[in-house]
Amino acid sequence: MKVESIQKTSTPELVVREILKNIKSGELKPGDKLPPERELSKAFGVGRSSIREAVSAMVLVGYFHVTQGKGVFLRDDIPSPHIFNGKLRDVLAAYWILDLIETREHLECSVVRMAAAKAGDKEIQQLREAVDAIRANSADVNRFYESDFDFHMTLAEAAENPVMSSILKMIIEKLHADYMAFMPDTLCRPDRAVETAERIVDRIEGKDGERACAVMLEHLGIVKTELVRIIPEIKPHRNPQNMVLLES
Amino acid sequence: MKVESIQKTSTPELVVREILKNIKSGELKPGDKLPPERELSKAFGVGRSSIREAVSAMVLVGYFHVTQGKGVFLRDDIPSPHIFNGKLRDVLAAYWILDLIETREHLECSVVRMAAAKAGDKEIQQLREAVDAIRANSADVNRFYESDFDFHMTLAEAAENPVMSSILKMIIEKLHADYMAFMPDTLCRPDRAVETAERIVDRIEGKDGERACAVMLEHLGIVKTELVRIIPEIKPHRNPQNMVLLES
DNA sequence: GTCAACAGGTTGTCAGACCAATTATAAAAA
DNA sequence: TTTTTATAATTGGTCTGACAACCTGTTGAC
Structure with missing residues (x-):
């Protein structure tokens, strides 16, 4: 039997895709600041924890760099x-x-x-x-x-x-x-x-x-x-x- | 003046190190199940969100695979x-x-x-x-x-x-x-x-x-x-x- | 024996609160 | 006026509790 390995896409993953879309469209340019977590939470209609998980994944992979109290910034060395x-x-x-x-x-x-x-x-x-x-x-x-x-x-x-x-x-x-x-x-x-x-x-x-x-x-x-x-x-x-x- | 760029190691990072220590010591073998998040939370004395952030980072990098409702498992292939x-x-x-x-x-x-x-x-x-x-x-x-x-x-x-x-x-x-x-x-x-x-x-x-x-x-x-x-x-x-x- | 319903455990998500670092603003001192 | 200091607002970092979604085993009716 063929087992379908369909797994529901998690909320953070959807957030990641949405953010990637914004980067791709040029709306978010290198050096730009990502809106604050709370704002994104409201904007996307998801909990702040999901936003955090998405962003920290992208930080880990190298898209953003983050400074406490300042914000999250799109690195200027990603290919675009x-x-x-x-x-x-x-x-x-x-x-x-x-x-x-x-x-x-x-x-x-x-x-x-x-x-x-x-x-x-x-x-x-x-x-x-x-x-x-x-x-x-x-x-x-x-x-x-x-x-x-x-x-x-x-x-x-x-x-x-x-x-x-x-x-x-x-x-x-x-x-x-x-x-x-x-x-x-x-x-x-x-x-x-x-x-x-x-x-x-x-x-x-x-x-x-x-x-x-x-x-x-x-x-x-x-x-x-x-x-x-x-x-x-x-x-x-x-x-x-x-x-x-x-x-x- | 020389500015020291000392940054406090974040809680999730400490958790990651602790987990890595357990993997290296052999206490956590490939295929093993990681203790539940709440348990780790109590054990390490940190919040569940920190545990989650640490674990999801390690999942992203390839150390664990996770199934909702079952748990988090150490992969049996090399975490390269x-x-x-x-x-x-x-x-x-x-x-x-x-x-x-x-x-x-x-x-x-x-x-x-x-x-x-x-x-x-x-x-x-x-x-x-x-x-x-x-x-x-x-x-x-x-x-x-x-x-x-x-x-x-x-x-x-x-x-x-x-x-x-x-x-x-x-x-x-x-x-x-x-x-x-x-x-x-x-x-x-x-x-x-x-x-x-x-x-x-x-x-x-x-x-x-x-x-x-x-x-x-x-x-x-x-x-x-x-x-x-x-x-x-x-x-x-x-x-x-x-x-x-x-x-x- | 078979199957449905239930209960327990576990991750996924949300909401709110507070802490810590930074920045902006306003008050006070020079 | 200019500079310094104090305060507030903003923002990421962490904690806690609650509930949903999912898997597993057990129980009970048939």
């Missing part, structure tokens, strides 16, 4: 996606805008496809709100860019891969910081951006990753084509090879 | 410290290995497609040489990994996007540094790796980015599936959304 950050920033600083844009296109395509495959109602809702924010801020250029950035980050979160979202974040920030400043305000087209963003979310909701990706490329292209017109050094280039162009 | 030092820590730390692998898969897919679109005779030639190098080094594990790494870098160069190849380089290096060390040498399959690499180059030469990408995923999967078997915490996941599976 943010480890790249320093080096990656240097790398990004050295290259041409076209390569950055191309990389962004590929990453965003992947992200959109993943989001289409994974997103649930909650994520769709968040995306809708992000689109609404773009629409609401479309009058002011700076706030428009900010909202657009938030939209892409929300998308990245829906893809549930912190490595990809942190890479993407840096690339977008770099693009904005270095080049968008030179773009005349008249060139951005908030109306079209809102429209494409909306269509992206629609496609994601419909689980159609391919079409969502195609619209995303269109969305990114809105900015890119204008950029190419302004800066002659930038030659337009072919569409990313990992997309299949579809009529919308 | 390296479980604590190496593996367990990295099992918990391996939390994002999946994200790294997934990111790599997406990037390599893009790279392969781009390479298929751009590669000329010279690049094909370089790729062939890289494959030959893998074949030549397939006997020695370390040199094999090195050659495989070179192959992927050659591929990235053929894609002609320095940003993507830098990112990819960082990810691969991190994967190798942090996790491959735990892979038994017997698990790598140089023969299959050579074969898939060869097929990738063939598809690139034939300008068939889609199929090249499919083979690349297969190539990466060779390592991944073994890794999943070693570290159970790593759940296998679906293929990247940006690929279209094709029969080869």
Whole structure:
């Protein structure tokens, strides 16, 4: 006979997973202080002893270091996606805008496809709100860019891969910081951006990753084509090879 | 002024030492049952919570196994410290290995497609040489990994996007540094790796980015599936959304 | 003899209290 | 005002008691 060795997951283990989730999502960064035990106890709805057991296990394994009277702190030497950050920033600083844009296109395509495959109602809702924010801020250029950035980050979160979202974040920030400043305000087209963003979310909701990706490329292209017109050094280039162009 | 970093030994730590003393003296033999928590509490003159913390630490490290309702038992296999030092820590730390692998898969897919679109005779030639190098080094594990790494870098160069190849380089290096060390040498399959690499180059030469990408995923999967078997915490996941599976 | 119900032992969890170390704040002294 | 000191608030460390969940053996009805 086959004996099922199903054992109920203990409360501390659930707490550990929850904390790991927070670390993974980047909400808890190296050096950050964990909320006090009593607070976590209330937040998770479990006894303080369970919190203690979970935390002390993670301390033992090396995630946290703890000082009585001060708190529990996430060590800064655990492997995390943010480890790249320093080096990656240097790398990004050295290259041409076209390569950055191309990389962004590929990453965003992947992200959109993943989001289409994974997103649930909650994520769709968040995306809708992000689109609404773009629409609401479309009058002011700076706030428009900010909202657009938030939209892409929300998308990245829906893809549930912190490595990809942190890479993407840096690339977008770099693009904005270095080049968008030179773009005349008249060139951005908030109306079209809102429209494409909306269509992206629609496609994601419909689980159609391919079409969502195609619209995303269109969305990114809105900015890119204008950029190419302004800066002659930038030659337009072919569409990313990992997309299949579809009529919308 | 010199600050002494004397820290009071905690109660649970004292309990652990006491229990360890009993194990070393042979009073507690493998398979034996530890006295109930309350009894130990009275015996050591400390609170039950301290006993619990000490015991659960020793359970985590691998000294005991515990069954609710029965008791805590000294394991009959060796309580080796390296479980604590190496593996367990990295099992918990391996939390994002999946994200790294997934990111790599997406990037390599893009790279392969781009390479298929751009590669000329010279690049094909370089790729062939890289494959030959893998074949030549397939006997020695370390040199094999090195050659495989070179192959992927050659591929990235053929894609002609320095940003993507830098990112990819960082990810691969991190994967190798942090996790491959735990892979038994017997698990790598140089023969299959050579074969898939060869097929990738063939598809690139034939300008068939889609199929090249499919083979690349297969190539990466060779390592991944073994890794999943070693570290159970790593759940296998679906293929990247940006690929279209094709029969080869 | 078989099976259900019960009782005892044991770990799992929760709640509250108090202790100990640190930090923040306010009062007092310079 | 600035510095020092005293006090309070915050937070991890420990203790205790209570109950739940689980395993085991015993008892008793059938």
